Amino acid sequence: MVPTQLGNSPGGSDEVLRHFELSILTEGAGTQIFSTTFVQWTARELLRRARPDTLVLRYAPRQAERPMNELISVEDAEQELDPRGSLVDAEMGAYYTWINLNRLQGEENCRFIAWHESGTTAIVVSPTLAKGTVSTQSCDVEQLLRWSLG
Structure with missing residues (x-):
């Protein structure tokens, strides 16, 4: 991007x-x-x-x-x-x-989501979720957003 x-x-x-x-x-x-x-x-x-x-x-x-x-060298090293x-x-x-x-x-009132695009785990912190809530179901970013918004 x-x-x-x-x-x-x-x-x-x-x-x-x-x-x-x-x-x-x-x-x-x-x-x-x-x-x-x-x-x-x-x-x-x-x-x-x-x-x-x-x-x-x-x-x-x-x-x-x-x-x-090496970092400031003008050479276009790969x-x-x-x-x-x-x-x-x-x-x-x-x-x-x-x-x-x-x-x-x-x-x-803040919401926080962190995930790794190729990973299998994420963290969602939101006032709409109880502390310690764990989900074992597979989900995508849209689902994480829905959970964070309640």
Whole structure:
């Protein structure tokens, strides 16, 4: 998925959005190097600044760790991806997003869903679900959303 698929045009004219993008890239720790860090930091800042009603985060595989001189090299070396590290990053990013969500006013009404697209487990936290609720039935994202909304 790329920004244009969501209706965002490259080089858009929205000054506020461009300022936000620049601040994410310059203030976030590692956001220029790891896509997973960019997603987690963006979620944190969106929750803090905009307090959206809905926030969908998608973590993609990040590049494998390499020495800094290789990362900033101008050579177009093929990037090796790190799927296992990306999954760990996504799990931690989801956890940090949950923590940041709980810091907001009205957090008792928030809903949180995290899942791995190829996985077999998900977590849904919602005021409509009792704590400790477990389902063993197979479901899709639509079902997770229905459960979270009650």
